Amino acid sequence: MRYGFLGPETTFTHQALLQALAETPEEFAAAEPELVPFSAVATATTDLLAGDIDALMAPIENSVEGGVSGTLDVLAATDSVVIVAEQTVQITFVLAAREATPLDQLTTVSSHPHAQAQVQGWLRKNVPGTNIAAASSTAAAARDLAAVSAEEARGRAAVCSPLAAKHFGLEILAEGIEDYDGAVTRFVLVTREGRIPARTGADKTTLVVQLPHNRSGALLEALEILSSNGVNMSRIESRPVGDFLGRYSFSLDIEGHIEDRRVAAALRSLHRLCPVVHYLGSYPRIDGQRAEIREDFADHAYDDARDWIERLSGMITPTDPATAI
Structure with a gap:
């Protein structure tokens, strides 16, 4: 495995990658990993998509400065990558x-x-x-x-x-020259599309969505979709799409995994509402914190509702093809 990181050695990104490799499952640790420094996340992503490296560690969020725009914009530009893990590093300068x-x-x-x-x-x-x-x-x-x-x-x-x-x-x-003690930067490990880590029960899902253009209340509709499915949002940031002034995409972190019925239902509804939805991965939360889920948002509640509709649908009188309108 060849892992890219924002170099050179001893960057905070390098530290995050070393932390992640220390937790790598055995199936990914069969051979000594090769660490490849890059001068920019965009360059590393290009090599990732080309197959020259297998994974990339990149900073995505800081507790003081918020989102790292360079990483957010690169991830928003392609739907061919997926986040498989996150790491946090306490920052001191x-x-x-x-x-x-x-x-x-x-x-x-x-x-x-x-x-x-x-x-x-x-x-x-x-x-x-x-x-x-x-x-x-x-x-x-x-x-x-x-x-x-x-x-x-x-x-x-x-x-x-x-x-x-x-x-x-x-x-x-x-x-200790940082303005805020205890600042933390979050990093994500990104691979080419194709592998989503299994649900752990303490997971996070990252998305980038573009809302319908010139549709009043579109952002509110998107947020209500999450709320109506009991999905908590832990981060939202707007980024310019770049085609013309006033067009923005939204980068979101939500609690839960795509395997959770409530998350899957929310994503289906967002896909109907939004012209563009980039799914960037479901992966274990580094803090291991599990979301508190109401009973009506548990998996079995969605399964029971689906089974109920299927039973009712089975009672519908078949339409006579000869009289069908």
Whole structure:
């Protein structure tokens, strides 16, 4: 198995992938996995669809910044991938440089934009006026800083994980610089379409839907479909479709598995309402939390209702073909 991740080594995505592999079932651990770093989720997804890698770990949501737009947009662009697992990583950042440097002598701080957003308060307070530069990942910021000459590195620093700073031999100037203690990022393990993990009873389903255009109350209708089937929604985010201004798709996480009757019934109704429904997978929740389900939304309630209708349908008088209208 070849696993892609947002690289280089020591990114938070790399940590999430290592966690996932430690929990990999035996049938997927027959051979030593090969870990392949990528500079962008879009590039990794292209290789996944081409069959060059077998799975991809990507960040999808942060407890401070919300959804990771790059991942959400890539997943929304194809219905040929499926999420099979999730992982969470607690996030902490350090400010690191090639050598010990007073903060007031720093001129440039680089990191991934999503990381920058999580430390912007600290940066404004402690290194005001410093140029903030974008990197493809937090680890890439540390790696690139370690690779330049001592002269080029003067006045430069990187926001990265403590592991990345240590791995690339950087000097830590400040620790715990995140604006919110206990921030967590959620990652998803994505494969090509074809395998849905079995129901565990503590599951999550991810969808991307596009609502009917210029139909008043369409979002309310979609939400009522979930509510009327006892399906709780744990995340909803809007993303522009891109064809013209004002058109949005919605990325949803709902509690439950497609094998649950209530979830399947909701998906059938959404499919009738929405011109586009991308099913992105049902997979075990990393926290193992089971949804609280009312008795009338349990599987047997749907099965009993189906059997009742079938019995009634069997009582319908057959139509005489000769008199049929």
